[in-house]
Amino acid sequence: MINDTIVALSTPRLTSALSVIRMSGEDSFEIFEKIFDKKIPEFEKRIILVGNIKDKNETVDNVVVSLFKNPYSFTGENTVEISCHGGLLIINKVLTLLISNGARQAERGEFSKKAFYNNKIDLLQAESINDLIMSKSSLASSMAMKGLKGQLTDRIDEIKAILLELLAHAEVNIDYPEYEDIEEISNEVLLPKCQILDSMISSLLKDSENGILIKDGINVALIGKPNAGKSSLLNALIEEDKAIVTDIAGTTRDVVEGSLSIDGLLFNILDTAGIRDPKDEIEAIGVNKSKEAIQKSDLELIVIDGSLSLDQQNNDLNEFINQDKPYLVVINKCDQNKTHINGIEISALNHSLNDLKNQMVKKIGIDIEDISNKSILSNSRQIGLLTQASNNIKKALEDIACYTPVDLVIISLHEALNNLNDIIGASSKEDLDNEIFSKFCIGK
Ligand code: GDP
Secondary structure, three states: OOOOOEEEEOOOOOOEEEEEEEEEOOOHHHHHHHHEOOOOOOOOOEEEEEEEEEEOOEEEEEEEEEEEOOOOOOOOOOEEEEEEEEOHHHHHHHHHHHHHOOOEEOOOOHHHHHHHHOOOOOHHHHHHHHHHHHOOOHHHHHHHHHHHOOHHHHHHHHHHHHHHHHHHHHHHHHHOOOOOOOOOOOHHHHHHHHHHHHHHHHHHHHHHOOHHHHHHOEEEEEEOOOOOOHHHHHHHHHOOOOOOOOOOOOOOOOOEEEEEEEOOEEEEEEEOOOOOOOOOHHHHHHHHHHHHHHHHOOEEEEEEEOOOOHHHHHHHHHHHOOOOOOEEEEEEOOOOOOOOOOOEEOOOOOOOOHHHHHHHHHHHOOOHHHHHOOOOOOOHHHHHHHHHHHHHHHHHHHHHHOOOOHHHHHHHHHHHHHHHHHHHOOOHHHHHHHHHHHHHOOOO
């Protein structure tokens, strides 16, 4: 499968000025020549050609083609990128011609998979490509770009380098006892190194705590009594009339969502149906969905109707406060000259929301400047594996404290190395062999 020559449309399947069709694999040039009206000249790394795509005697399109010779392409294979005109008929015709001449329709992510197998990118970089395409905020895309450039892999490699040195040293002691000039590794040698490893991993985990929030966005639930102005606030925040606004309580029956970016951070706002005793089955479904949305939120905005009496405002607040989650109290309808309880005063109708937006960023507590300069992990697969690596180092430290023999301490360090390699999709065995042979010159 991995040796097949694959082809796919790389741009959206929409009528547009231009579209790009990408083909990668050993036979790419041969297949392409069968449908092109020119011979591909000799070239070294990359070349651009202009010519016609032919179906027997009929000219299908006039195209610009970029050819990349193995290994000078994204996938590391011979690659052809055809920029054709973006009509659906033309796209389908070119794809059909390439497939009937020997290419296979690519599966999802298969170009990146080939790049990974051909050692052009590691797993972290492959995931970053996807993150970059999907990113919805400037911070998320700059985070993905760091991953793509390999800066995140560098951070993992720094941790791996210390582990590899320790493990290679231990392995040499066991496998090559005749090398007497190599110091015997002991728990005294391991302890300071494991402490350094523990602090490096902890600091990457701490920095990555916010990675998922930055990538997927911060879920904010608007909660409060019907008519407090939640739908008006959603519309004002996203500057769009998405949620229906009426003074009839119970109008919002489903969870309505909208997104906005504040200081480069993506906020997904969820307007929940007012939680009240439902009057009918449809409203009951809405209320349940609201409860789910509130549960999955990272921040709650408790919207209080500031036009009500102070007692009523206080009662409403007490009903909605949930100490388990970060929340902000938002007093709406401040355009009405009433006394309000403490909170961020706004008028959803007047759209003066800068104070609220600043407070939302502050409450989430992400230091945007600090995080912009760092490479951090951003998905649960990566963070789960790093947590396992952290647990394994902590286990090694516990074992050292209990005077456990070195051979057993080493087992946890091996596990930690496997965890780190799983993050980037590398092999521990190969790494360890390289480390032993490069540093200790065994078997010269
Ligand atoms: P929800 O039920 O909490 O979603 O409340 P809505 O957004 O539907 O608003 C209920 C009513 O309050 C509507 O008539 C809105 O026009 C009105 N409303 C919302 N925000 C304000 C505000 O800031 N000032 C005033 N005066 N009325 C508002």
